[in-house]
Amino acid sequence: MDNLPIMQVLPELIHILRSSRAAVLIAEPGAGKTTATPPAFLNEPWLEGKSILMLEPRRLAARSAAVFMSAALGESVGQTVGYRMRMDTKVSKNTRIVVVTEGVLTRMLQSDPSLGDVGLLIFDEFHERSLHADLGLALALEAQSVLREDLRILIMSATLDGDRVSDFLGGVPVVDCPGRTYPVETIYAPASGNLPLEKQASAAVRRALAEQSGDILLFLPGEREIRRTQRELELSMLPDSTVLRPLYGQLSQELQNSAVAAAVQGQRKVVLATSIAETSLTIQGVSTVIDTGLRRTQVFSPRTGMPRLETVPVSKASADQRRGRAGRTAPGVCYRLWSQEEHHRLPEDNVPEIMETDLAQLALELAVWGVRDPAALQWLDAPPAAPFAQGAALLRQLGALDARGAITPHGRSMAALGAHPRVAHMLLRALELGAAPLACRLAALLGERDPFRGPATLDCDLTLRVESLLRYEHSAADAGGVDPAALRVIQRESRNFLQQLLTVGSATATHPLSSPERHSLSSPERQSPSTLDRLSMSSPVDLSLIGLLLSFAYPDRIGQKRGEGAFVLSGGRGAAMSKGQPLERSHYIVAAAVDDKVTQGKIMLAAALEETQLLEYHADNITEAAEVYWDPESSSVKARSRTMLGSLVLKETSHNRPTPEEIEEVLLKVIAEKGLDVLPWEKGVQQLRQRMMFMHALRKDWPEMSDEALIGSLDMWLKPFLQGMRSLRDLNRVPLSRALEGMLNWNQRQMLDKEAPTHITVPSGSRVPVDYENPSAPVLAVRLQEMFGQVNTPMLGGGRIAVVLHLLSPARRPMQVTSDLASFWRSTYFEVKKDLKGRYPKHYWPDDPLQAIPTNRTRPVK
DNA sequence: CTCTCCCT
Structure with missing residues (x-):
C-alpha cells in the first residue's frame, strides 16, 4: 500500500x-x-x-x-x-x-x-x-x-x-x-457505410481477435444489442477457443460471475457488456476494449411525466473510463468505433443525473429540509425548473405538500420511507387499509424488472404478476414465461419494503399519518403499533385491492375506457393496451407503466379498478362542475353538469338552467370563432357598416369596423342584443343595424346621415343610393340625363370626398366614369352625346346640358 | 417481444 x-x-x-x-x-x-x-x-x-x-x-x-x-x-x-x-x-x-x-x-x-x-x-x-x-x-x-x-x-x-x-x-x-494504470493504445476504427450496430461490433471483435492477444471487453448500449451481436458472432466462424459472455444488470448472478471471472486456460473470453462494466464491475484479464460509443440512458419527460429510454453517444470522460479498462494489469489496446473528428464533438462529461431525471423525490427532500425554491441552496448544476415544478405538483396531489408548498406530516412519512413518492404514498395508504403486505409486493414489482418473459409480457395485467409472485412464495411451480430469479429479487424487495414501512408506520402511529385532506376510510382504521407487529408477508392477500392501491400511486393515470383497449387517463393523455387482453374490458384501470409516445401511450402494466373504489377513495379529487357550452350538433348553447376526476368525465347530466349571462358569453365566443358571417348581414346593414367604415377612414374618433375590430369588441356592441337567443338560427333575429348604430353617439349619428348619406338626390329629383363598398371611393351610379343642370360632382364627408360618378345610358349601361363632373360637361360629354344619339335617337341630348332640364324618364320625350 | 444503471 x-x-x-x-x-x-x-x-x-x-x-x-x-x-x-x-x-x-x-x-x-x-x-x-x-x-x-x-x-x-x-x-x-x-x-x-x-x-x-x-x-x-x-x-x-x-x-x-x-x-x-x-x-x-x-x-x-x-x-x-x-x-x-x-x-x-x-x-x-x-x-x-x-x-x-x-x-x-x-x-x-x-x-x-x-x-x-x-x-x-x-x-x-x-x-x-x-x-x-x-x-x-x-x-x-x-x-x-x-x-x-x-x-x-x-x-x-x-x-x-x-x-x-x-x-x-x-x-x-x-x-x-497521478494514476497507476498501464498505457492503452487508442485505435479509431469508424465503421464503413451504414451497417447495423451488431454487424459493426462483430466485425470489430473479429478484427481484435486477429490483431491482439488476451481477453476482449466490448461495450454496447443495451441488452438487445448484446443479444444481436452475440448471435452475429455465433454465426461467424470464430476460433474454437473463443467464448462469448454477455454481461448486463438484469442477468442472473451466475451468468454475471462467469463473465467477470478469468477465462479458463487456453480460452479467449469476449465479454459483451453494457455500461455496467464501466465502473461497477471489474473484469479479469481484459487487455482489449472495443467501444461502440453508445449508452442507454433514462430521460424524464416533463411534458408527459413519464420516463423514456434513449440511446445516446457517450461522453469523452466515459470513453476514457471504458478505455482504461484495458490497462488495469498490463498495457492494452482500445478500438473506438468512431473517428477522431467525431471524438472532438463528443460532450466532455456525462449529463449530471439531476439534469434529466424525475425530480419528485428531490422536491420532497428539499421540502423536508425546509426549502421550496431550489435557488435557496448552492448547486453545481441547479435542478431544471420544469421537472422540479412537475415533481412539486405531484407531491401536492399526493398530499405531501400543502397548498403553500410546505411539507405535511404525511410528506415527512413519505420521505422517511425512502421510496419514490408515488410508491411511498401507496404504502402509507395501504397501511391504513390493512393492505400493506400486498402494497409492498406491488412496490417491489414496480421497482424491479418484469418477472414475465416472452409472450407473457404482452398481457399487461399486474394482477397476474402478483399471483405468480404468491405462487413463487409458496414454492409452487409456475407456468413457463416467468423468471424465478426476478421473482426472488421481488420477494426480497417486498420484505424490505414491509420492514421499512413498519418502522416508519410505528414511528408515526401516534400522530396522523396522512394528508390533511384525507377522507375517512370505511374499512380498518389506522393500525395501532400492535397490529403493525402482526402484519407479515404471510397475511392473507385481497387481490381486488390491487387497482385501488395502484391508484394511490398513480392518481394521474386512472384510465377510463373509451374504445377497444383505449383509455383516457385522468392526467389528460390517451393510452392504449395491445389488443385482445381481458383487461381491455374494464371500464376503469390504473396504468402503472405507460411508454412516452406523443399522441397515445402504450400501456405496459395496469390493473382493473372498480368504479365503487374510485368513487369512495378518490372522493377528494372528484369535482362537480356545471358547464355552459356550445353543442355543435344542435348548433346551440346547452348546459350540463359533469362529475370529473381530473380529465375523466364520470357522469354527465344536462338539466340545469344557465343564466342569460352564461348563454351570452358562450354565444359571443362562438361568434368570435365562427366569424361575423353567422350574423344577418342584409343589404342595408352592410351599407351601414360600409358608411361607418367610410367615416372611420376620415375621422379617427369613429369606431373601427374591420372584422377583426368588430370581433374584438363583440362584448360592447353585440351583447346587449343577444337576449333570449341560444342557437345559430336565433342569431338571424339580431337587429344588426341597431347594434351597429349603437356604436355611435348622438352627434356621430347626425353626422353619419349628413356626411355619408344613404342616398343623394340628383337634379331629376331621384334619390340615388350611394355605393360605399370601397369606403375610400364611394360610387354614385346614375343615368346621365338625371344629372343635367348639375355643375359640380356631388361631395361626401363634409365636402372632402367627391363621389365616383358612374354615368349611365337610359338602359343603365355605363357610359362614363368621372369624379370631375364640370370637366365632363365641358369636354367628354360631346363625344358621349354622339354615341348616345346614335343609339337612343328619340331621347333628348341637349347641346348645353347645364341648361337642359334633367329627367328621370326612361322613355323618350315625345 | 419494452426494458441503461444505481440507491433509500
Whole structure:
C-alpha cells in the first residue's frame, strides 16, 4: 500500500485540510484513493472525538472499501471502520470511519442536519454526479455554513474538471494525483457505410481477435444489442477457443460471475457488456476494449411525466473510463468505433443525473429540509425548473405538500420511507387499509424488472404478476414465461419494503399519518403499533385491492375506457393496451407503466379498478362542475353538469338552467370563432357598416369596423342584443343595424346621415343610393340625363370626398366614369352625346346640358 | 417481444 501513488499526495492533502474547510482530490482509478484517504485523517487534531463519513455510489463499493480498510487496521468490519446501507449496517461505538451509500447520506442529513459528530464528509467518485451526491453536497454546504463551521468536505473524483468544483466551493485547493494504470493504445476504427450496430461490433471483435492477444471487453448500449451481436458472432466462424459472455444488470448472478471471472486456460473470453462494466464491475484479464460509443440512458419527460429510454453517444470522460479498462494489469489496446473528428464533438462529461431525471423525490427532500425554491441552496448544476415544478405538483396531489408548498406530516412519512413518492404514498395508504403486505409486493414489482418473459409480457395485467409472485412464495411451480430469479429479487424487495414501512408506520402511529385532506376510510382504521407487529408477508392477500392501491400511486393515470383497449387517463393523455387482453374490458384501470409516445401511450402494466373504489377513495379529487357550452350538433348553447376526476368525465347530466349571462358569453365566443358571417348581414346593414367604415377612414374618433375590430369588441356592441337567443338560427333575429348604430353617439349619428348619406338626390329629383363598398371611393351610379343642370360632382364627408360618378345610358349601361363632373360637361360629354344619339335617337341630348332640364324618364320625350 | 444503471 505504501507504494500507491496516492501516498505521495496525502501529506499535502492533510496539510491543506488543517486550514481549509474543503478540498478537491483528483485521482485516476487505481490510485487507491478510496481506501487510503479516510484513515490518513484519523489522528488529525481537528478530528478528535469526531468521525469520518464517506459516500460511495454503490453498495458493493461501500462494503468492500470498509472491508479493505478494516483489514489494513487488522480489525473486522464494524470496529474502527464500518458501513451503513439499506438493510445492512455494521458500525459500533468505536467506529470512526463510516462508509455509506447514497440514500443513507440523505436520510442522515435529514434526521440531523448538523451531522452530529461527523468531522469530515468525503464524496467518493463524485464525477459520477448522481442525484443523491449533488443533493448531499448542496445540503452539506448549507449545514456547513449555518450550523457546522468546523465540518470539512473532501470531494474525490477521477476525471472531473477539478477547477470547476473548486471554483464552486469558493476556490478551495485542488490536489492532483497521478494514476497507476498501464498505457492503452487508442485505435479509431469508424465503421464503413451504414451497417447495423451488431454487424459493426462483430466485425470489430473479429478484427481484435486477429490483431491482439488476451481477453476482449466490448461495450454496447443495451441488452438487445448484446443479444444481436452475440448471435452475429455465433454465426461467424470464430476460433474454437473463443467464448462469448454477455454481461448486463438484469442477468442472473451466475451468468454475471462467469463473465467477470478469468477465462479458463487456453480460452479467449469476449465479454459483451453494457455500461455496467464501466465502473461497477471489474473484469479479469481484459487487455482489449472495443467501444461502440453508445449508452442507454433514462430521460424524464416533463411534458408527459413519464420516463423514456434513449440511446445516446457517450461522453469523452466515459470513453476514457471504458478505455482504461484495458490497462488495469498490463498495457492494452482500445478500438473506438468512431473517428477522431467525431471524438472532438463528443460532450466532455456525462449529463449530471439531476439534469434529466424525475425530480419528485428531490422536491420532497428539499421540502423536508425546509426549502421550496431550489435557488435557496448552492448547486453545481441547479435542478431544471420544469421537472422540479412537475415533481412539486405531484407531491401536492399526493398530499405531501400543502397548498403553500410546505411539507405535511404525511410528506415527512413519505420521505422517511425512502421510496419514490408515488410508491411511498401507496404504502402509507395501504397501511391504513390493512393492505400493506400486498402494497409492498406491488412496490417491489414496480421497482424491479418484469418477472414475465416472452409472450407473457404482452398481457399487461399486474394482477397476474402478483399471483405468480404468491405462487413463487409458496414454492409452487409456475407456468413457463416467468423468471424465478426476478421473482426472488421481488420477494426480497417486498420484505424490505414491509420492514421499512413498519418502522416508519410505528414511528408515526401516534400522530396522523396522512394528508390533511384525507377522507375517512370505511374499512380498518389506522393500525395501532400492535397490529403493525402482526402484519407479515404471510397475511392473507385481497387481490381486488390491487387497482385501488395502484391508484394511490398513480392518481394521474386512472384510465377510463373509451374504445377497444383505449383509455383516457385522468392526467389528460390517451393510452392504449395491445389488443385482445381481458383487461381491455374494464371500464376503469390504473396504468402503472405507460411508454412516452406523443399522441397515445402504450400501456405496459395496469390493473382493473372498480368504479365503487374510485368513487369512495378518490372522493377528494372528484369535482362537480356545471358547464355552459356550445353543442355543435344542435348548433346551440346547452348546459350540463359533469362529475370529473381530473380529465375523466364520470357522469354527465344536462338539466340545469344557465343564466342569460352564461348563454351570452358562450354565444359571443362562438361568434368570435365562427366569424361575423353567422350574423344577418342584409343589404342595408352592410351599407351601414360600409358608411361607418367610410367615416372611420376620415375621422379617427369613429369606431373601427374591420372584422377583426368588430370581433374584438363583440362584448360592447353585440351583447346587449343577444337576449333570449341560444342557437345559430336565433342569431338571424339580431337587429344588426341597431347594434351597429349603437356604436355611435348622438352627434356621430347626425353626422353619419349628413356626411355619408344613404342616398343623394340628383337634379331629376331621384334619390340615388350611394355605393360605399370601397369606403375610400364611394360610387354614385346614375343615368346621365338625371344629372343635367348639375355643375359640380356631388361631395361626401363634409365636402372632402367627391363621389365616383358612374354615368349611365337610359338602359343603365355605363357610359362614363368621372369624379370631375364640370370637366365632363365641358369636354367628354360631346363625344358621349354622339354615341348616345346614335343609339337612343328619340331621347333628348341637349347641346348645353347645364341648361337642359334633367329627367328621370326612361322613355323618350315625345 | 419494452426494458441503461444505481440507491433509500
